[in-house]
Amino acid sequence: MMLRVEGLRKRYSDIEVLRGVDLELREGETKVIMGPSGAGKSTLLKCINLLVRPDSGKIFIDGEEITSKNSDVYKVRQKIGFVFQEFNLFNHLTVMGNVTIGLTKVKGMSKSDALLKAKEVLRAVRIGEELWDRYPAQLSGGQKQRVAIARALAMDPILMLYDEPTSALDPQLSMEVLSVMRELSKKGMTSLVVTHELNFAIEAANSMAVMYEGRIVEEGSPEEVIKNPKTAEARAIFNGRSNYVLV
Amino acid sequence: MFWYDLASSLLIGIINTLELLLISAPLGTGLGIAVGILSSRKGFLSILARAFSSIFRGFPLLVTLFIVFFGLADFGIYLSPTASAIISFILCSSAYISEYVRGAILSIDEGQSLAAKAIGMNETQEFLHIIIPQAIRRALPSISNEIVYMVQYSSLAFAIGVQEIYSVAKSFNSLYFRPLEIFSTLAFIYLSMTALVTLLFRKLTERLRIPD
Numbered sequence: 001m002m003l004r005v006e007g008l009r010k011r012y013s014d015i016e017v018l019r020g021v022d023l024e025l026r027e028g029e030t031k032v033i034m035g036p037s038g039a040g041k042s043t044l045l046k047c048i049n050l051l052v053r054p055d056s057g058k059i060f061i062d063g064e065e066i067t068s069k070n071s072d073v074y075k076v077r078q079k080i081g082f083v084f085q086e087f088n089l090f091n092h093l094t095v096m097g098n099v100t101i102g103l104t105k106v107k108g109m110s111k112s113d114a115l116l117k118a119k120e121v122l123r124a125v126r127i128g129e130e131l132w133d134r135y136p137a138q139l140s141g142g143q144k145q146r147v148a149i150a151r152a153l154a155m156d157p158i159l160m161l162y163d164e165p166t167s168a169l170d171p172q173l174s175m176e177v178l179s180v181m182r183e184l185s186k187k188g189m190t191s192l193v194v195t196h197e198l199n200f201a202i203e204a205a206n207s208m209a210v211m212y213e214g215r216i217v218e219e220g221s222p223e224e225v226i227k228n229p230k231t232a233e234a235r236a237i238f239n240g241r242s243n244y245v246l247v
Numbered sequence: 248m249f250w251y252d253l254a255s256s257l258l259i260g261i262i263n264t265l266e267l268l269l270i271s272a273p274l275g276t277g278l279g280i281a282v283g284i285l286s287s288r289k290g291f292l293s294i295l296a297r298a299f300s301s302i303f304r305g306f307p308l309l310v311t312l313f314i315v316f317f318g319l320a321d322f323g324i325y326l327s328p329t330a331s332a333i334i335s336f337i338l339c340s341s342a343y344i345s346e347y348v349r350g351a352i353l354s355i356d357e358g359q360s361l362a363a364k365a366i367g368m369n370e371t372q373e374f375l376h377i378i379i380p381q382a383i384r385r386a387l388p389s390i391s392n393e394i395v396y397m398v399q400y401s402s403l404a405f406a407i408g409v410q411e412i413y414s415v416a417k418s419f420n421s422l423y424f425r426p427l428e429i430f431s432t433l434a435f436i437y438l439s440m441t442a443l444v445t446l447l448f449r450k451l452t453e454r455l456r457i458p459d
Contacts, residue, residue, distance in 0.1 A: 051364060078367030088358035092381050092457050102366035105376050137459035148362075155366055 001060070002027045002159055002190045003048065008057035010043055017043045018054065019214035025159070025192060030185040032201040032222060033194045034237060035211035041194040044211070045161045048192070049080040062158055078106060081152030085164040087144040089136040095122070095147050096132045099154050107155070114154075121150040125180045142173030146180055153184075160184065162193040178204075198226055198238075210234045249423060253432065256419050260412030261436065267329065267401050267411060268440075271336035272394050278337060279344025279390070284379065286345055287352040296345065303342035308400055311335045316407040332404035332411075340397050347389035351382040384455050391448035395441045402437075412436060 003025035010018040017040045025031055033041050046052040048059055050066060050073050059067045066076045090098050096118055103114035122132065125146040136144055145165055152160060162181065166174035178197060182204040185191050193205065201208055201222040208222040212233040218225055229235045286296035303311065315338075316331035326334070355378050363373035405414030416433040420426055 049365060051361060074367045074369050077365060080365075082362075082365035084358060084362065084365075086358050088356075088362035090359060090362065090377055092377075092384065101376060102368070105372050106367045135458050137457065151362075151366065 001025065002029070002062055003192065004058075004060040005044075005048070006058045006060075008044065008047060008059065009055045010040075010047060010052065011055055017214055018047070018057075021057070021211075021214070021216055023209065023216065025190060027190055028188040029207065030189075030191040030193065030205045031207045031209060032205040033192065033209050033211055034196065034201070036237065038213075039211040040214040041211050042163050045082075045163050045192065045194055048159075048161055049077050049082050051077075051082070074106075078102075078155055079158050081149075081155065081157035081160040083145070083148050083152055083160065083162045083165045085167050087136070087141070087148045087168070089139075089144055089148055089151070091136050094133050094135055095127060095139070098136070098147055099151050102151065102155050117154055118150070121153040122147070124153065124184075125150045126176075140173060141169045142176040145169065145173075145177045149177070149180060149184075158190065160189055160191045162191065162195065164194050164196070166195065166197060201226065210237065249425065249428075252423075253419060253429065256415050257412060257432065257436065260410065260415030263329070263409060263415075264401055264411040264413075264440075267332055267336065267404060267409070268398060270333050271340065271401075272397060274333075275337045275340030275397070276344055276390060276394070277341075279341035279393075280348050280383065282341055282345035283348025283352065283386075284374070287349045300342040300345045300349075303338045304346070306339075308335060308339045309403055309406060311338060312403060312407050328404070328407045328409045331407055332401070332409050336397060336401065336404075339400070340393050343393050343396075344386075344390055347386045347393070348382060351386035351389075352378060354385060355381050384452075384457070387448065387452050387455070391445065391452075394444050394448070398440045398444060399437060 001024050003023070005021055005023040008018050008021040009016070021040070021044055023044075033044070035041050043052055047054045054067065057067070058065055061076065061079065065071065090101065093101060096115070099118040099122060100111070100114040103109040103117055104111060109117070127143065127146055127150060131139065131143060136147075139147065165181065166177050169177065174197070178200050181191070181193070182200065185204045193200070195201070205222050208220060208225045209216045210218040210225060210229070210231070210233065218229065218231045218234045225234060226238050229238050282296045282299055285292045286300060287293070306314075312331060312335045315335050316326060316328060319326060359377055359381065360373060363377040368376070401411060402413035404411050405417065412433065416429050420429045423429070
């Protein structure tokens with residue numbers, strides 16, 4: 001298993017956001033997590049790269065327990081790519097700077113090696129050379145998100161986490177980003193994707209989990225879950241929407 | 248004769264004022280940035296940094312000047328008027344600048360910090376490579392403003408006997424008693440200095456500007 005989550009719990013003052021989440025992800029698997037806002041999807045993702053500390057429960061990445069006291073948080077995060085809804089590109093750095101900074105400052109790579117690596121991942125997300133010297137403010141939303149994906153990929157992650165990567169984009173720009181994500185999944189990048197995109201789930205994901213009030217209430221293949229939801233919570237999400245899925 | 252005498256005495260004043268400013272401005276800015284960084288963090292050093300900035304923003308500069316020049320003498324520390332003025336200006340300007348820097352650091356979107364952590368940066372790397380470069384850019388206009396103030400409050404150094412430009416002009420006026428000409432010239436010199444500071448900071452801001 002590339003990722004195993006056991007009995008994860010997280011409480012923010014009076015609200016228990018995660019109420020015992022169990023989750024598994026095989027190497028090369030892409031799993032989509034859906035659920036209404038406030039279900040705890042984003043918190044779950046942030047716990048997996050330790051941006052949020054869970055109160056209890058265990059997380060294993062590639063067999064190693066990252067929630068144990070002596071695990072190196074910074075090393076763990078280097079192995080996990082994280083893509084944010086709001087892109088969060090470094091505003092003061094160019095496209096190239098955004099992608100190379102982790103390589104040079106965190107991994108200690110030489111400038112020239114970092115540049116080579118950056119070119120490779122930027123091409124993989126279809127960010128052309130003409131954009132490499134631009135700053136985030138000079139990019140479209142879809143370009144920003146693809147650069148953010150490249151920034152994560154440059155670190156050679158063994159797991160990618162996407163936190164609603166297209167929720168801030170219009171449908172046209174979402175397509176660019178989703179197609180890059182789909183390609184990465186097809187190439188075998190292990191991915192956990194929080195999204196509302198049903199088409200992406202059906203076309204790119206191997207499995208799907210539905211979260212509701214801090215728990216995973218249903219799991220299965222994306223088609224099965226979307227077209228024949230078994231629980232009332234999943235039905236409430238997909239009822240009527242499955243007709244719009246273009247497959 | 249009057250204008251020649253005025254020019255030659257003001258020139259000495261200008262040199263002394265510039266000496267104060269050219270040392271105080273960079274050191275005050277540097278110390279202000281350091282204190283601002285510390286005060287935006289957690290822990291004991293942050294409390295010290297914030298205490299520093301509260302104290303020297305709370306003391307009127309004139310009082311700080313007197314403490315440094317006359318007060319420290321009680322402890323056997325005798326500083327020249329110029330050294331006392333420089334120290335006081337550094338304390339005062341860095342206290343204000345630290346607040347601008349702290350505010351700028353706190354104003355950086357949390358997403359920048361999350362993204363830095365997500366690629367495996369530790370707190371020092373995150374601060375050094377992501378937060379500070381953006382915060383300094385944001386604080387630059389306020390820092391510029393503080394240096395403009397410094398040009399003007401440097402005139403307070405006359406109170407502890409520094410022969411800076413204001414005190415030179417004042418003495419000159421008591422000889423010739425032509426306040427309109429003397430103080431207008433003085434005002435014009437201050438204006439030129441603040442204009443120069445503003446221009447330099449504008450150039451710097453332009454150079455560091457992030458294209459949008």
